[in-house]
Amino acid sequence: MSAVLAQALHLFEEYVDLPAPERERRLAALAARDPSLHAALSALLACDEADAGVLDRSPAQIVAERQPRADESAEDDENEPDRRIGGLLGAWRIERILGRGGMGTVYEARRDDGQFQQRVAIKCIRTGLESPELAAAFREERNLLARLDHSGIAGVVDGGIDADGRPWFALRRVEGEPIDAWCERRRLGLDARADLLLQACDALAYAHAQGVLHRDIKPSNLLVTADGRVQLLDFGISTRFNGPADGDAGAHLAITPDYAAPEARQHGTQGPATDLYMLGVLSYRLLCGHWPSRLHSLRELVPIAAAGEPEPMDRLIGDDDDALARQRGFDTPDALRRALAGDLAAVALKAVAARPQDRYPSIAEFARDLRAWRQHRPVGVRRGGWRERARKWRRRNPAAGAMFAALAVVVLAGAGAIVWQHQRVQREVRASQGVARLFAATLGSATQSGLGSAPFSSRALLERTERELRAMPLDEQPGLRARSLATLARSYAVLGDYRRAETLAEEAQRALGAEDDRDGFVAVTRLSLLNTQARYAEAMRLARERLDELDGRDDELARTSQVTVGAELARAQWYLARPRDALATADGLVAQARALGRGHEELLA
Structure with missing residues (x-):
């Protein structure tokens, strides 16, 4: 009991x-x-x-x-007469009740002194609960709120003492709905819910930086406005970090039990860790729709519930949670479990650890890991293996993955073209397939190890690939050899070895010999390297030469090559302080790319 x-x-x-x-x-x-x-x-x-x-x-x-159920309380509040409605508090005319809490009533009011128009929320001590201790708490809340100036916190507009000597204060009026209702009504996914939590973290971290605790984080105190901005309300039982702890022996019992930290519920202990715990419980409710432990909401009534340890969010999802999964954009509970498992579950679990010392050191640290999850980066609370880090790298850098895939496609396309040449069909097919296998194996290994994040391993792979490439009999396939060398040049550039990359690009150009660089792959490789090394004048000269060569050709390869070469020309013009020329070139490229029609959207982008 x-x-x-x-x-x-x-x-x-x-x-x-x-x-x-x-x-x-x-x-x-x-x-x-x-x-x-x-x-x-x-x-x-x-x-x-x-x-x-x-x-x-x-x-x-x-x-x-x-x-009492929430709807019953609301109905009773609406039916209960309130003598403050219609009256004046300072310059404000009270119009209606917005809500009642355990100790205070919040009214909607408008300015009624003829100076200007404004609507506010006025908070007063609840009728029948007047006491010196409560009046002191209201004055403390007003003083604390007056110190906070943050776009995510409803700040103080006015304040005073009513005719009966009771303090009141007016807050910026926030039109919004509780964060949980906002998410459910819009059926938001996990990413959008995490973004709202990050807004709440920013506001609460700011309050902590000012030395102010909130002590009652729950959905009704986090309203979301029509434009999706989270507003932190009701610092009614807030306190300074080092404020008087024993001024009211029972003050800690006014907190919301379902969201309160164990040390706050049992001993009245307050600190940044207790606010973090409440934010962690809110994270569970928004993301997985459950409390951190299976008996969490019964612990005030059932003594054994207090012994329940928090569980990872994915373990709380049952097979019968179909509606909950669909509410978050997933077809099945199993899909929701997979999305919650891993980093996100670990971040939320650390925030609701039973012991304060096992939680994050601050709200900012919690927000940092939550933001890392949103950006597909490793989180501090959980270090995954190299495969998981590589998967996150690919999600963060989709363009790099597309580049690797495009290089492989170029090699395979070259192989397909060589097949049709007379008298060397079989040799060219075998050579092209050998190069394709070589590069596919290299790019696959480099992708798994995180190309660029493990330079020694990645360089060893490229050097081995170059040795094997040079051992291949490609003398009769100059185009394939040139494309392969250009591919290696681009890979060395990813590692930052521009000298080796440029050497290979020049060798690729020589390897072409009399064969035409029809798709411009080798030329664009050389141009990109020159621009990357800030050799813009050379890049501009080479780009103009290549465009002159393409002038007069009207095939699709030529038109595509004109766009890719022109992009490097515009880049060189820009960095040579010729912005008008660069913008004019870019405008022409957009028109050319659009003229290519469907199937060239990536080139247009």
């Missing part, structure tokens, strides 16, 4: 025999002092009045059954 329930049962015998007026007075005082204990005791008293057989059921069952 939890301490709250035990204390409620102890007070039940005292309160149940009190006269109704005395009981209501003492309950109101208890609500201001200890909201959780007040809720548990009120549930027991209500069951006794209804003759519901209190002794026949467990305290946990009674309290659980008597918890």
Whole structure:
């Protein structure tokens, strides 16, 4: 049995025999002092009045059954009259209730002094819960919010004291809906949900940098506006890092239990790690739709639930979670499990570790790993193997993978062209297939090891490939030999060895001999290397020579080559401080690429 329930049962015998007026007075005082204990005791008293057989059921069952549903609370709030509505607080005319919390009421108000028009949200102490401690808490919240100036935090606009001496303050009005409702209504995928969490991290990290804790991170305190911006609200029980810890012995019980960290629930301990824990629980709810442990939401009612350790998100997804998976853009629960497993599950699990010292050191560190997952980069909390790192590298650099594939296609296309030549068909086919196998094996190994991130291994692969290429009998296939050497030149350039790359590119040009570089592969390789080495004048001269050679040809290869060579010309013009020439060249290239028609979208891009 939890301490709250035990204390409620102890007070039940005292309160149940009190006269109704005395009981209501003492309950109101208890609500201001200890909201959780007040809720548990009120549930027991209500069951006794209804003759519901209190002794026949467990305290946990009674309290659980008597918890008001959100829709019931909202309906009661709408029907309950409030004397503040229609009145003035400072320059503001109160129009309606926006919401009620455990200790405060938030109203919508408009400026009514004739100076200018503005709408705000005004927060006041909830009627019937007035106390010096609560008034001090409101003043502290107002002072803390006044220190925060961040686009993701609803800041203070005005404040004052009402006619009864109670503090109030006006906040920037935020039109939005809770972050979980926003995600569910739009059926957002994991990436979009993670982006919203990163916005929340930025706002909370800023507050921590100012020495301010929030202490009540939950969906209703993170609203998303129509343009997708997250706004952090309600620092109602916030505090400074080094503020008075014992000013209110029961203050920590006002937090939301389902999101509160174990040390905050049990001992009232607060710090950046407790805010991080709540953000971690929110991450579980948004990403996998479950609590961090299977008994998480029952731990206030069932004592054994507190012993449940958090589990990785993918393990919480059951085979019956079809609707939850579809809500996140997946066809099956298994597909959602695979998307959550690995880095994302590890990042969220570290944020909700039971011990504060096992969590991330800060919100910023949590955000850094979450952002790394979004960018397909390794996360700090989990180091994957080389295969996983290579897969992430390919996802981050799709253009590089496309370049490798394009090089292999060029070699294979060369082999296909040679097949049709008379008197050397068989030899050329065997030579082309040998080169294709050689490069496919090399590029495959280099891709798996992360070309460029392991330079010694990658260079060894290229050197071995070059030796094997030179051993092949390609003297009768000058075009294939030239393309192969140009492919090696581009690979050396990826490693940053431009001298070797340029030597191979020049050798490729010589290898062509009298054969025409019809698709411009060798010429573009040389141009790209010159531009990469800032030899722009040479690149511009060579590009013009190549374009002159192509002038008059009207076949598709020539038109394609004109675009690729022209792109290098524009690049050289730009870096030679001739931007108008470069832009004019680029405009002409766009028109030429569009004229090529369907199948050339990548070239146009």
